[in-house]
Amino acid sequence: MNHVANFTKGLLKENPVFVLLLGMCPTLGVTSTAVNGLGMGLATTFVLVCSNIVVSLVKNQIPDKVRIPAFIVIIASFVTIVELSMQAFVPALFESLGLFIPLIVVNCIVLGRAEGFASKNNVFSSALDGLGMGLGFALALTILGSVREVLGNGSFFGMRFMEGDAILIFVLAPGAFIVLGYLIALINKLRKTA
């Protein structure tokens, strides 16, 4: 197994957002700023890595037919852990991500990796896979968040670089759809030429 590939494929080639188009809800929902995108991405990464590790550890102990509920419990547990810790240690971020933290649990990417990868591979590859996928997700969310923040708020990671009004709509709902739409078109194009 090529560990490097396990790790990097999630970043670019199989980027969960731009290429696999998974987890669109949080992608669109939390990316009004770059920080939110990054925060959500990291939270998801944490869940992904941990659940991948655990799933990979216990994969042989779980009968096939309860695989899915078992995985759900595992994932939901880590989500809850993230929820509680964020509430405790980064309450501000927790509030702005709101509903979407518990929704990590239904993000297809998490279950998909547990089911599709971790349940078949060893712990180390699974961890790498989770990390790669998670960081790919975080990267995508951060890019989307940055673009929206720059266009819509005239700032980058909270630092304002322009006076006056930016194009407000980009931090609102329609902007999320539109920016993501064009980003995906752009990535498709880049992938094709590359």
Add this chain to the structure above:
Amino acid sequence: MNLLTLSGSPHVHGDSSTKKIMYGVVIAMIPAMLVSIYFFGLDAIRVTLISVIACLIVEWAIQKYLIKGPVTITDGSAIVTGVLLAFNVPSNLPIVIIIIGAIVSIGIAKMSFGGLGKNPFNPALVGRVFLLISFPVQMTTWPKPAALFSGLTDAVTGPTPLGHLKEAVKAGRTVQDVLENGSSWVMDGVNYSYQIPGYVDQLMGNMGGSLGEVSAIALILGGIYMLYRKIITWHIPVAYIGSVVVFSGILWMINPDIYVNPGFHLVAGGLMLGAIFMATDMVSSPMSWKGQLIFGLGCGVLTVIIRIWGAYPEGVSFAILIMNAFVPLINRGLKPKRFGETAK
């Protein structure tokens, strides 16, 4: 002898063409254009020119460099979009914002879908709503009309009659009171007063508002021209305006203190512009006359709802855009009656 041409029937073609239709619309917009030049002066020309040129350039660039297909900017549709976008913004809008509007109209709302005829939404309105949401300040402060001619400075801005009325009613005053007595307030030690213009003024265009929406008469003139040239049919404008009158009339009869009379709805704001020029865009409206009636009706009802209860003082743009979204469903639901289906 030159080579014979071979093609399938029919071998003759009617005399209408996309170009003729589009330039027909441009001609129909001239009266409104003149009125806005009269009231807003050179600014009107400035905004319109920038908007049209920006639209043309964006369309040209996308066709040439992104789609890499034939360039069709001469078909006139981008010009129509440009003028209508300009008609939908205040005359003192900064150049950058106009250009953003043109990019959104043509780039996002039209060319992303493949260009002329493919867009489900009205491009000029997408541009306008985009700007309205993004730049609420700039998009909702209008220079007072006739400022250039009456010697006042441009800096003074006045609200639209609709916006003003809505605010005042929200503040607890009755409609009559506002209409008759106007309002006045003191800000930074200066006395401001605002009197909602009379119907004649509103008809002629002597009121605050976007470039093209100020004169109902000029717009109707354009509409009659388009009807005469068979560019549009009566269905959408009549259904639209009719339903606004009926719906707002019912509300008015229920409580004239809160709800202003239908006549006011008719002449104020962008209703005429929307009903005559924007809802009738054939690309984004239903194809059958029955569908067009339903479309007009939907636009009318939504316009009144948004005007009266919504956050925005003006509902025409949103109403048309929302109904645009329903057009595929309307077209799908209202198939023409096939020949032979009526036979018993």
Add this chain to the structure above:
Amino acid sequence: MKTFKIGGVHPPENKLSTDRPIEVLAIPAQVIIPLSQSLGAPSVPVVNKGDAVKVGQLIAKGEAFISSNIHSSVSGKVLKIDEAMDQSGYRRQAIFITVEGDEWMEDIDRSAELKKEITLTKEEIVSKVKELGIVGLGGATFPSHVKLMVPTGKKAEVLILNGVECEPYLTADHRLMLEKGEELMVGIKILMKGLDVKRAVIGIENNKLDAIGHLKNIAKDFDGIEVEALKVQYPQGGEKQLIDAVLRRQVPSGKLPIEVGAVVHNVGTAFAVYEAVQKNKPLFERVVTVTGKNVKNPGNFMVRVGTSINELIEKAGGLPEDTGKIVSGGPMMGKALNSVDVPVVKGTSGILLFKEKEARRVDPTNCIRCGKCITVCPMGLEPVLLAQYAELEMWENVEAERALDCIECGSCQYTCPAGRPLLDYIRLGKFRVGQIIRNRSKK
């Protein structure tokens, strides 16, 4: 004034040859008589190379149910039976005859006398019509005898005569009605007898006031024949539209006119029936309009089948210098020709010459979804949808949107401001759907 209910257009009429009486065209030196001249299976030749034939002699037999007999239009020698380019531009079997003199079959009554009395029985009429190769002259060249055989269980109530000639430019039927009114009436009576109906209506558009007046006048002497003036509207001549206009009945999709108790014949067909039944004359000549804005002497000519179109054009003043397109038939439904060296057939109603400038189509833009094509479609279809589905090769949808109902009238394409080649795509769609349906029934 009556007209059909759905759709329709009104293209400029351009009836340039209205005032030109029918002129008999000289017999050419050679004729080429294609073997497939009517809808249905090609006919089978019954003469051989070198045989001598007379005018009106049977030279090919229609053996299938929907097929028709073909008679020689000249006297002379069969040069060969070989492929010849027909109006479709493809080569098909045809009989070449070198003309020698003008010797007619003896049993043909060549007198000009009007024979009013109908002596034959219903059955004899039908077989006569069949034998003498009468096909519909309204364009579709459907063997007329088939239409006279009303399927069991159905009842014909009204015979409708199609004198609409709604296509611009064409005037052949118009002239025929003016010049051969009486014969026409007798022909109608024969058809009525053949069909066993009491009522016949001649539908004529209101732009042929003289013909309406004339026929109304003589119709007084003929029981049960009415003349109905119709509002000018293309494609009123379409069978279904005409029935709708005259009777206010709509033939259901996929059904024949007899479903609503009507049978439609073209006025030219009625005249041919008269000649066949009363004068024993097979269908081997017909009236053809030669016209066009550049044509020196546009006119209406009585032409023998098989005559080269070139000769017709010469007669009308020669091929104009800047001719860009030659159309057989009217401008809305006619077929563009590859060359002038193709023969006139039974279905040729007109030859139309377009100037170079008129010949090219307008450049299409994207469809602007104006819905005008839908408004004008006389069949209540959505041409824009049909064309889009066909373009995307979504044949199932093409079928579901009832492409097969399209009568190819061209109103949609004529009207489309975007200049979309709608009918082209619809035709392709119909073709493919036809194939699919055939495959399906094979299974």
Add this chain to the structure above:
Amino acid sequence: MSTIKNIIEHPGRIDKIENDKITVTILSQSACSTCHSKSMCTVSEMEEKTIEIKNHEELEYKVGEQITVYMKKSLGTWAVMFGYFFPFLLVIVSLITLILITGNEGLSGLISLGLLLPYYFALHKLKDKFSRTFEFSLKP
């Protein structure tokens, strides 16, 4: 799956043929069917469903043959009605009524959810009637 006029079609495969009864297996796709990565998230998203069809026309079919099942669209609508909409109405109406009567939310909620049991029981009783109504046909 495609729709012509009032007909819904679904591809399937013949599994079993007994006399005039043909058992067809169809692959029901999930809402994510067009999703790029359905192979990655197999939350039992693809399901095989079997359908029984009466072979009225006595046509010849082979086991394993790929065929198309179709039915009237209105049947689909009725299926949705019986499968989802009527039970929904039942629950919501009973919930409102019970809350109005008892004023106890928890109890009302439980009872109205419980009402689904008799509903499903009724459906069960109607099985034969349904199997006559919901008829499918095959298209080669």
Add this chain to the structure above:
Amino acid sequence: MNDIIIYAVIFLGVVGAASAVILYFIAQKFKVIEDPKIDEVEGALPAANCGGCGFPGCRGFSEALVKSVNEKQSIEGLSCPVGGNDVMAKVAAILGIVAEEKEPQIAVIRCSGSKENAPKKINYDGPATCAFAHNLSSGESGCPYGCLGCGDCVAACKFDAIYMDEVTGLPVVKDNCVACGACVIACPRDIIELRNKGKKDRRIFVSCMNEEKGGIAKKNCSVACIGCSKCFKVCPFEAITMNNNLAYIDYEKCKLCRKCVLECPTGAIHELNFPPRKEKVAEVESNVEPKIEVNKDQSLDTKE
């Protein structure tokens, strides 16, 4: 241990047990049928989704392959033209069976009615698709069997393996053709044929489909097959058949001896990728022009 933990454990346990029961039944009732091999096989396929195999997309093909193996332990008659033998070998390995080798094929254009050889006699004015032009009439050149030049085949090719040559107005097949057959179906005139690639990519074929009599055919196109049977007579391997005034070379029988090429009076027989001839070339070439072709792919490259 505090209450919270106890409650948490109890209730989660209960819910866990409950879902175990429910999901157990569900698992029993709805077996997840997708054979994992389908995924694997799909992974090995080229993902071109061209339909050349005769199935709807690569996934459909994978399903068919797996099914075929399950039912009759072979994948006889199933092959992916795009991937060729390599891919089929891989697939066979996944499925645990032996793949049969298939002679690689390529599309050839059997018409030489270029703008020069078959000048146009009319203007076609309509949508630029061959299907229309074909339905409308015999085409611009007048040859009812010839290429219409609107490029339906080019549009049909998913591999960018055909392009229209500007000069000749004829389509040209490039080396990267995978013989998926899409163009064969697209061409309304059945001009394109899939033939064996031949040794060293060498091919000989009659580049004409005209069944008209020689004179007529020749009138429309100077390089038409006139049905003279000369090639038929000269072929030592009986690879040529004559039918309806038209010669046809069977690629299974043809041994690439090139005798027929020299014999053809109109130059309707094409040879591809052969080295230039030494003897007699001058004479032959003077009377018939477009006889010897190099692979057009290369000429394209040099043009750019």
Add this chain to the structure above:
Amino acid sequence: MANKKESSFKNMLITLLVITVVAGLALGGVYNVTKEPIALAKKAKAEAAIKAVIPEFDTLQVYKVALEDGTDSLVFNQGYKDGQLVGTAIETFSKNGYDPTPVRIMVGFSATGEIINSEVIEQKETPGLGSKMASDKFKNQFNGKNPADFMLKVKKDGGNVDAITAATISSRAYCEALQKAHSTYLKDGGSK
């Protein structure tokens, strides 16, 4: 893959039970660990707001006061330093913002009834428009003003408040919340 467990009913039940019990234990544990910090964070947030709007205090007296119209009540936090009242922080709200979510504001009144400072606790107004109510530029205009003579209305409505551009509604909501706090404050007896 090596000896994967069979899907027998017993196995399934046991596996899930084990997993859920472990999860329950783990989560209960994490909950216990984070309970304190979460509570602290919440408290810190509330206190931060109070601290921001009134001067330093050592004791805090918290009580509820019903609104004038009696529909709801506001939480009063009286801060004392050395037994001396330094200010009252009132948590007030307005439901008439642009977003349906109420705008919640902490406002501090000095013993003399002037506004010391105000702080937004929660608002979901449009970013870039109404959300500017949290900016110093807007809210500082209230500081040091006594609502008794500083009309808590936007200038458009005849008051003394400079509205946020294009967000009059939010500005009004802010004023309304402050007004509500002030009236209740007076009703409660002002500084007492």
Add this chain to the structure above:
Amino acid sequence: MEYILILISAIFVSNIVLSQFLGICPFLGVSGKVSTSVGMGAAVLFVMTIATMVTWLIQHYILIPFGITFLQTIFFILVIAALVQMVELILKKVSPPLYQALGIFLPLITTNCAVLGIAIQTVAKDFALLPGVVFAIANAIGFSLAMIIFAGIREHLVLMKVPAGMKGVPIALVTAGILAMAFMGFSGLV
């Protein structure tokens, strides 16, 4: 009136898809067919209502009384996952013909994201049971509305040759963006 406000708010003003970003996957993924979308809508309506009721009961009768609200996520997702599948299972058991007809007509419903999101929001907003259920219904209607409109636009877009680069998801997202923009016109209604 309260209920009407909940309905208007959830359907138009803060539409679940267009402004809350829940259930985007089926919104983008479900094949663009109007008839199917309507059926999907009814199914989602039922599932969402039932799920909200069950989770509400769990929240108020188990999680809150026992102080284990922190287990909300894990409880809800397990319950919802089981429930969604149970609905199908029961239908299959009690009425095979019905189940078969549905199989042909509809794709499976697996909009867990939206269902869970609404369940959580219902309890987070402190709704009583009935308003909570109305909230769920309203969101299901909002979801269906967005789906149906979108299916219509998609059916339309299939016929318009969209530029290659924008085909598929990108143009769907841009369209959704414009739709969201249009729906902002409803803001302020509640």
